[in-house]
Amino acid sequence: MSDVTIPSRGIVSYSQHDWQLTDLLTRAPFPDEFLVEMIATGICHTDIAGFGGIYPRVYGHEAACLSCHYCTTGHPAYCVQHSALTSQANTPTFVLASNKSKVIGGGFFGQLSFASPAPVKVSCAVNVTKMVRDAAELRLYAPLGCSIMTGAGTVTHVGRGEAGDVVAVVGLGGVGFEAQKGGDDYCV
Numbered sequence: 001m002s003d004v005t006i007p008s009r010g011i012v013s014y015s016q017h018d019w020q021l022t023d024l025l026t027r028a029p030f031p032d033e034f035l036v037e038m039i040a041t042g043i044c045h046t047d048i049a050g051f052g053g054i055y056p057r058v059y060g061h062e063a064a065c066l067s068c069h070y071c072t073t074g075h076p077a078y079c080v081q082h083s084a085l086t087s088q089a090n091t092p093t094f095v096l097a098s099n100k101s102k103v104i105g106g107g108f109f110g111q112l113s114f115a116s117p118a119p120v121k122v123s124c125a126v127n128v129t130k131m132v133r134d135a136a137e138l139r140l141y142a143p144l145g146c147s148i149m150t151g152a153g154t155v156t157h158v159g160r161g162e163a164g165d166v167v168a169v170v171g172l173g174g175v176g177f178e179a180q181k182g183g184d185d186y187c188v
Helices: 045-049 135-145 147-158 174-186
Strands: 004-015 018-027 033-036 091-096 099-106 118-121
Touching: 004 091, 004 099, 018 099, 018 118, 135 147, 147 174
Parallel strands: none
Antiparallel strands: 004 018, 018 091, 033 118, 091 099
């Protein structure tokens, strides 16, 4: 990988239980990507579990292809390319800064939020320029990609929680906490 010249720093997963903050080099973004400076990121059990078992790689996630029937009709959660874009995705994206022969994969869910800067799929980006004042405020958006939409979204949109409904939440990680919060806001 001779085109990896952009200095980056990231948390590299060498196995499910071996994560290391490492100096890296990354490549320029492809036409369907942006090079993104990460201000903050959430962490999800999916990242920790090492979905797919492909190592070494940089995690941090969510993705959709934007071109299949489900994506073009507003249902990207059912994307037919989901597996290829998520657990099976392992594009050579980084090399160790100290040893350019050590290739580090990426592409997990189209994002690499555990490294900065990192190439990120355009389909994973949302322009929030008019919504935030500064980097400190931008940090508040970090959990929106997974825990809030998955937890609160399940209660409010899938379960269609209403006043008087009882919501049971098993486990209070990021998703469980947001499911509880969604229940508080919509079922009380």
